Amino acid sequence: MLNRFFGRFSRDIAIDLGTSNTRLFVKEKGLVMHEPSFVAVNTRTNQILAVGHSAKDMVGKTPPHITTTRPLTKGVISDFEVTEKMLKYFVDAIHEDSGFAIVPRPRIVMGVPLEITEVERKAVEDAAIGAGAREVSLVEAPLAAAIGAGLPVEESIGNMLVDVGGGTVEIAVISLGGIVTWKSLTVAGDEMTKNIMQYARDVFNLLIGERVAETVKWRIGSTTDTGDRLEMEMRGRDLVTGLPRQVLVNEGQVREAMYKSVRGLIDNIKATIEVTPPELVADIYERGIVLTGGGALLRGLDRSIAKEADIPVRVAEDPTTATVRGLGTLLVNDVLLRDIALPSTGSDSSSR
Numbered sequence: 200m201l202n203r204f205f206g207r208f209s210r211d212i213a214i215d216l217g218t219s220n221t222r223l224f225v226k227e228k229g230l231v232m233h234e235p236s237f238v239a240v241n242t243r244t245n246q247i248l249a250v251g252h253s254a255k256d257m258v259g260k261t262p263p264h265i266t267t268t269r270p271l272t273k274g275v276i277s278d279f280e281v282t283e284k285m286l287k288y289f290v291d292a293i294h295e296d297s298g299f300a301i302v303p304r305p306r307i308v309m310g311v312p313l314e315i316t317e318v319e320r321k322a323v324e325d326a327a328i329g330a331g332a333r334e335v336s337l338v339e340a341p342l343a344a345a346i347g348a349g350l351p352v353e354e355s356i357g358n359m360l361v362d363v364g365g366g367t368v369e370i371a372v373i374s375l376g377g378i379v380t381w382k383s384l385t386v387a388g389d390e391m392t393k394n395i396m397q398y399a400r401d402v403f404n405l406l407i408g409e410r411v412a413e414t415v416k417w418r419i420g421s422t423t424d425t426g427d428r429l430e431m432e433m434r435g436r437d438l439v440t441g442l443p444r445q446v447l448v449n450e451g452q453v454r455e456a457m458y459k460s461v462r463g464l465i466d467n468i469k470a471t472i473e474v475t476p477p478e479l480v481a482d483i484y485e486r487g488i489v490l491t492g493g494g495a496l497l498r499g500l501d502r503s504i505a506k507e508a509d510i511p512v513r514v515a516e517d518p519t520t521a522t523v524r525g526l527g528t529l530l531v532n533d534v535l536l537r538d539i540a541l542p543s544t545g546s547d548s549s550s551r
C-alpha cells in the first residue's frame with residue numbers, strides 16, 4: 200500500500216540547471232518551472248528574499264544590503280550554497296503544488312556541461328541531494344538537448360547539435376548514444392549582451408544596464424542583414440554628464456557589437472566539423488545541424504551558420520526547453536538513462 204502511494208505521488212524530476220535559466224520537468228506532467236537562475240539575498244540576515252523572475256527583476260535596483268546573484272557562471276556552479284537553496288526552492292515549490300504535506304524524496308536527473316571537472320560534477324550532485332533528491336543521475340547536457348530535439352542519438356548516425364546558452368555554447372557530434380567530437384565555449388549569449396553594453400559605452404558614451412542590453416539583443420539583435428532595419432531606444436546614463444540619456448540604436452549597430460562573438464561561434468562549429476570522422480560528416484551534411492538554447496532564437500543565426508558551413512541548419516522546436524525535455528524523456532526510459540548517464544561521483548543522500 201505504502202509503495203503504491205509513494206509510487207503514485209513520487210515526483211521524479213528532470214532539471215536543466217542553466218547559467219541563465221533553470222527548468223524543471225516532472226514525470227507525467229511535463230515542464231512545470233522555467234525561471235531565471237537568479238537569487239536575491241539579504242546580506243544582513245543571509246536570508247533569501249526572492250528566486251527566479253522576481254529576483255531577476257531586482258537586478259540593478261537593490262539597496263546595499265540586498266544582492267542579486269547568479270549562482271552559476273559559464274555553466275558551472277560558482278556559489279554552491281546559493282545554488283543549493285535555489286534548487287531547493289524550486290523543488291519545494293513543485294511539491295507544494297502537489298497538495299501533499301509529505302512527499303517522498305524524488306529521483307532527479309540533471310544535465311551538466313561537457314567540460315565539467317569531477318569536483319564541479321560532484322557539486323551538482325550535492326546540490327541536488329541538498330535540494331531533497333534521493334538519487335541523482337547526471338547526463339551531458341547536449342546529449343539531453345539532442346534527445347529533446349528528437350534526434351536519433353542512439354543510432355549509428357552523425358547528429359550535430361549546437362546549444363547556444365547564456366554562459367556556454369556546446370557543440371557536439373553525437374552517434375550511438377555518445378559524443379564523438381565536441382567543443383565547449385564560454386563566449387555565449389551573455390557575452391553577446393556584454394558586447395552590446397561595451398558598444399554603447401564606446402560608441403555612444405552611454406552606460407546601460409544588463410537588462411537593457413539583453414532587451415536590445417532580443418528585440419533587434421541579428422547576425423545577418425534581415426532587411427528589417429529594426430531600431431529601438433536604448434536608455435542609460437551619459438558617461439560625460441552623468442545624466443540619463445537615450446539613444447536610438449539600429450539593427451546593424453547591434454550586429455556590429457556582437458560580431459566577434461558570433462564569428463567565434465561559427466568558426467568553432469567549422470573547427471568541430473573539421474575533426475569529425477568523414478562518415479559522420481557525410482551524415483551531418485545530409486541531415487543538417489540542429490540549434491537549441493536561448494541563443495538559437497537570435498535572428499539569422501541559423502542562416503549565418505548554414506551559409507558559412509554550407510550545411511543546412513534548423514532551430515529545434517521550443518529551443519530553450521529542449522534540454523529539460525530530453526532529460527524528462529530519460530525519466531521514463533531507464534535503459535537509455537543507464538546507457539548515457541555519467542558515472543556517479545559517490546554523493547549519497549543517506550550520508551546527510
Ligand SMILES: Nc1ncnc2c1ncn2[C@@H]1O[C@H](COP(=O)(O)OP(=O)(O)OP(=O)(O)O)[C@@H](O)[C@H]1O
Nearest residue numbers: 217218219220364365366367388389492493494496
Ligand atoms: N530571442 C532571443 N534572441 C537572442 N538571444 C536570446 C533570445 N532569447 C533568449 N536569448 C538568450 O539566450 C541565453 C539564455 O539561453 P538558455 O536559457 O538556453 O541558457 P542556459 O541554459 O540558462 O545557459 P547555459 O546552457 O549556458 O548554462 C541568454 O543569453 C539570453 O539572452
Ligand SMILES: [Mg+2]
Nearest residue numbers: 217364492522
Ligand atoms: Mg543550457
